[in-house]
Amino acid sequence: MAINLQKGQKISLTKDNAGLSKIMVGLGWDPVEQGGKGLFGGLFKGGTPNIDCDASVFVLDSSDKIRNKSDIIYFGNLTHKSGSIRHMGDNLTGDGDGDDEQIMVDLLKVPKDVAKLVFVVNIYDCVKRKQHFGMIKNAFIRIINLSNNQELVRYNLSDDYSNKTALFVGELYRHNEEWKFGATGEGDTATSISEMLTRYR
Template sequence: MAINLQKGQRISLTKDNAGLSKIMVGLGWDPVAQGGKGLLGSLFGGGAPNIDCDASIFMLDANNKIRSKEDIVYFGNKVHKSGSVQHMGDNLTGDGEGDDEQIMIELAKVPQDIAKIIFVVNIYDCIKRKQHFGMIRNAYIRIVNLADNQEMIKFNLTEDYSNKTALYVGEIYRHGGEWKFAATGEGDTTSGLGEMVNKFK
């Protein structure tokens, strides 16, 4: 049975899961219903563009730095050079049940000089489209053990992220000989992936 975490909580992934190696990190969200009702909704059919949330992965060294653009895994660079992290593709709308984007990680293959893997989500073209994370709901991150397809951890982001255009959702990091997960859930007002990356240079 999955452990539900609250913001700020940390938990070991490997302490009670000897041999854990291949995991799936799923991220999901749903758009808040907008338009479609009332006079304006009926005239313009809702009209608002879909909210395109993009999940990305930052692989950091022991100094919390991104050393190379190759250590950023996203829809434009889906596989890390080590083969340890693979982004399974971009969902453009967030509609539908289940995970919207998935990342596969093979912990044993993560290079030893990578100390932390951060999961972030930003809204594509958020300034032009005047969109923010107050316009989505039911956001979460979960981790599944691919050896038995059992969900290990789930973190539901329940805060109001109105006017936030970027989210630092969670992170997996080395601690001694273990891999741990931290539920971060921090919102930010950076407007794109490039600005988020700059925080770790």
Template sequence: MSINLQKGQRISLTKDNPGLKKTMVGLGWDPVKQKSKGLLGGLFGGSQAQVDCDASVFMLDENDKIKSKENIIYFGNLKSKCGSVQHMGDNLTGSGDGDDEQIMVDLSGIPQNIAKLVFVVNIYAAAERKQHFGMIENAFIRLVNVTDNKEMLRFNLTEEYSGKTGLYVAEIYRNNGEWKFIAVGEGDASAGLNEMSKKYQ
């Protein structure tokens, strides 16, 4: 049975799921329906803004630092050098039900020098397009056990993120030989992924 987490809540992944190795991290969101203006707007209803959100992963060492660009997994670098983290590709609009982007994580293959995975989402070209997360709704992150394809946990981001162009969504981290998950849900007004990564450099 899937567990619904609240912001700041932590949960042990491997203690409660012995033998857990391969997981799928799914992230999803929907564009907010815009109210159309003018005469025709009343006839044809609202439209959805095309907001291109990108999910990425920062692979951090024990000092919460990114050692190299290879440890940033995103649409331009889909697979970590060790092969333990693989991004399944970019979704340009966020339309449709279910996960918009998926990231495969093999916990058993993560190198010992990596202590934490930080999952972030940012809006591509947010400044140029004058877009922010107030234009997004129903955002979530969920974790699925690949072995039995069952959802283990879900965190719905229900806060108001208007004016924010990046989100630190969640973390998977080592703790006393176990892997744990924390629901973060913090907004960032930085311009893009590069600026967000500077927090860990």
């Protein structure tokens, strides 16, 4: 049974799951239904805004720094050079149930000089489209053990993210030879991946 985390909580993934290696990190969200087209004009589809959220992973060293472009895993760079992290591709709308985007991680293959994986979501072209995370509901991140398809952890983001255009969702990090997960759930006003990266330069 999955452990449901609250914002700020942390849990060890490997302590109670001996041999855990291959995991899937799923992120999901749904657009909030709106009445009519409003000021978004043609961006609405069936009364719901067509919001293109992009999930990405920042691969950090022990100083919480990103070293080069290849350590940014996103729709334009789907696989880490080590082969340990693989993004399964971009979902353009957020329609449908379940995960909207999935990222595969092989914990045993993550290079030893990598200390943390930061999972983030931003809204593509948010300024031009006048969109923010107050227009999103049911956002979550979950971790699946791929050896048995068991959901280990789920974190439902329940804060009000109105006027926030970026989310720092959660972190996978090493601690005393264990892999832990922290539920971050922090909203930000960054309007692109590049702006989100400034805190890790």
